[in-house]
Amino acid sequence: MRYLPNDTIDVLLDQFGQIETLYGDPNFPTTTDAWGGNDTVTATISQPEAEVTIFGEDNTTLHGQSHGGNDTLTVNFNYGWNDGLVVGDAQAMTDDARGGNDTISVESDSLYTNVQAFGDVAGDMSGNSHGGSDVIIGTVGWRGYTNLYAGDAGGSISGTAHGGNDTLDITLDTREGSAKASGDAIGSIGGDAHGGNDNITFTISTENVWAGGAVYGDSTSLTDNAQGGDDIITLMAKGPATTEYARTVLFGDAPTMSGNAKGGNDILNGAATNDFLYGDGRIYAPATPGSITGGRDILNGGAGDDQLSGGGNSDTFVFNTGSGNDLITDFDQGNQAVGSTATEHDLINVQDYGFADWAALSSLISDNAAGDAVIHLSANDTITLDGVQAANLHATDFII
Ligand SMILES: [Ca+2]
Ligand SMILES: [Ca+2]
Numbered sequence: 121m122r123y124l125p126n127d128t129i130d131v132l133l134d135q136f137g138q139i140e141t142l143y144g145d146p147n148f149p150t151t152t153d154a155w156g157g158n159d160t161v162t163a164t165i166s167q168p169e170a171e172v173t174i175f176g177e178d179n180t181t182l183h184g185q186s187h188g189g190n191d192t193l194t195v196n197f198n199y200g201w202n203d204g205l206v207v208g209d210a211q212a213m214t215d216d217a218r219g220g221n222d223t224i225s226v227e228s229d230s231l232y233t234n235v236q237a238f239g240d241v242a243g244d245m246s247g248n249s250h251g252g253s254d255v256i257i258g259t260v261g262w263r264g265y266t267n268l269y270a271g272d273a274g275g276s277i278s279g280t281a282h283g284g285n286d287t288l289d290i291t292l293d294t295r296e297g298s299a300k301a302s303g304d305a306i307g308s309i310g311g312d313a314h315g316g317n318d319n320i321t322f323t324i325s326t327e328n329v330w331a332g333g334a335v336y337g338d339s340t341s342l343t344d345n346a347q348g349g350d351d352i353i354t355l356m357a358k359g360p361a362t363t364e365y366a367r368t369v370l371f372g373d374a375p376t377m378s379g380n381a382k383g384g385n386d387i388l389n390g391a392a393t394n395d396f397l398y399g400d401g402r403i404y405a406p407a408t409p410g411s412i413t414g415g416r417d418i419l420n421g422g423a424g425d426d427q428l429s430g431g432g433n434s435d436t437f438v439f440n441t442g443s444g445n446d447l448i449t450d451f452d453q454g455n456q457a458v459g460s461t462a463t464e465h466d467l468i469n470v471q472d473y474g475f476a477d478w479a480a481l482s483s484l485i486s487d488n489a490a491g492d493a494v495i496h497l498s499a500n501d502t503i504t505l506d507g508v509q510a511a512n513l514h515a516t517d518f519i520i
C-alpha cells in the first residue's frame with residue numbers, strides 16, 4: 121500500500137471566468153493500491169463565471185484495496201454566476217475500494233450559482249466498493265436551480281457496493297431556487313447493492329414561493345435486488361408562513377422501484393409547508409407480483425396540507441396537533457401497489473391530540489361525499505384516507 125501525503129491547498133479565483141481543477145492527491149496510482157492523504161482544499165470565488173472542480177483524491181477510478189483519505193473540501197462562493205463540482209474521493213470506485221470520510225462545505229448564497237457535491241465519486245460505484253461516512257453542507261442562493269447533492273455517487277451504484285452512512289444538511293437560502301439531495305446516489309442502485317443509512321436535513325425558505333426540491337433517502341431508482349438503507353429525512357421551513365407553492369417531495373428510498381428492490385425502514389418528517397412524503401417510492405415495476413418489498417416507515421407531515429404514502433409494508437403515520445388537512449393515499453393498501461397479496465397493518469398515531477379513548481376518536485370519523493373516511497382531529501385538522509371507509513376503521517388502526 122502506498123500512502124500519499126496530507127496536503128493543504130488554498131486557491132483564490134479572482135478573475136472573471138476563471139476555471140480551476142484541484143486534486144488532493146493528483147496522479148493517484150491506478151496500478152498499485154494506495155491510501156489517499158487527508159487533504160484540506162479550499163477555493164474562494166470572488167468573480168462571476170468562475171468554475172471550480174475539486175476531487176479529494178483524483179479524477180480517476182479507485183481500484184483494488186485503494187482507500188480515499190479523509191478530506192475537508194470547501195468552496196466559498198462570494199459573487200454569483202458560478203459553478204462548482206466537489207467530490208470527496210474520485211471519479212469512480214470498484215473492486216474493494218473504500219471512500220474516505222470527507223467533509224464537504226459548499227455554502228453558496230450567491231445568485232445564479234449551481235453546485236454538485238458528492239461524498240465519494242462523481243460517477244459510479246461498482247464491484248464491492250464502499251462509500252465513506254461523509255458530511256455535506258450545502259446552501260443554495262437566488263435562482264440556483266440545478267443543485268445536486270449525494271452522500272456517495274453522482275452516478276449509479278451496482279454489484280455488491282454499499283453506500284456509506286452520510287449526513288447531508290442542505291439549505292435553500294433563497295426565495296427562488298431548487299435542489300435535489302440523495303443519501304446515496306443520483307442515478308440508480310442496482311445489482312445487489314445497498315444504500316447506506318443516511319441522515320438528510322433539507323431546509324427551505326418560505327419567504328416566497330418557488331423554493332423547493334426533492335430528497336431521496338437512497339437514489340432516484342432502486343432496481344434488481346437493491347436494498348434501500350434506513351434513512352432519516354427531515355424537512356425544515358424557515359420563514360413567516362406556510363406558502364402555497366413551496367413544494368418538496370421526500371422519498372424514503374427512491375421515486376422508482378423495480379425488479380426485486382427492497383425499501384429500507386425510513387423516518388420522514390415534513391415541515392410547515394404542504395409536502396409530499398413517500399415511505400418507499402412512487403412508481404413501482406415489480407419483476408413478478410409482490411417482488412418489491414416496502415420498508416416499515418414512519419411518516420409525519422408536520423403542519424400544512426400534506427400527502428402521505430407509506431408504500432408497501434406496515435407503516436406508521438404520525439399527526440401532532442396543528443397537523444393541517446392531510447391525505448393518506450394508501451392506508452393498508454401499499455402492498456397492492458406492488459402486486460402483493462400479503463396484508464399490511466398501517467397505524468395512525470394521534471397521541472399528541474390527547475383523545476380519551478377510541479370512543480372519543482371514532483365519533484369524529486365520518487365518510488366524505490366520495491366515500492373516503494375523514495378523521496376530524498380538530499376544527500382545523502383532518503386526515504382523509506383515500507379508498508378507506510369509516511366503517512372499516514377500528515381501534516387497532518390507531519395509537520391514541
Ligand atoms: Ca450514503
Ligand atoms: Ca431508505
Ligand SMILES: [Ca+2]
Nearest residue numbers: 391421423424
Ligand atoms: Ca407539512
Ligand SMILES: [Ca+2]
Nearest residue numbers: 399414415430
Ligand atoms: Ca413502507
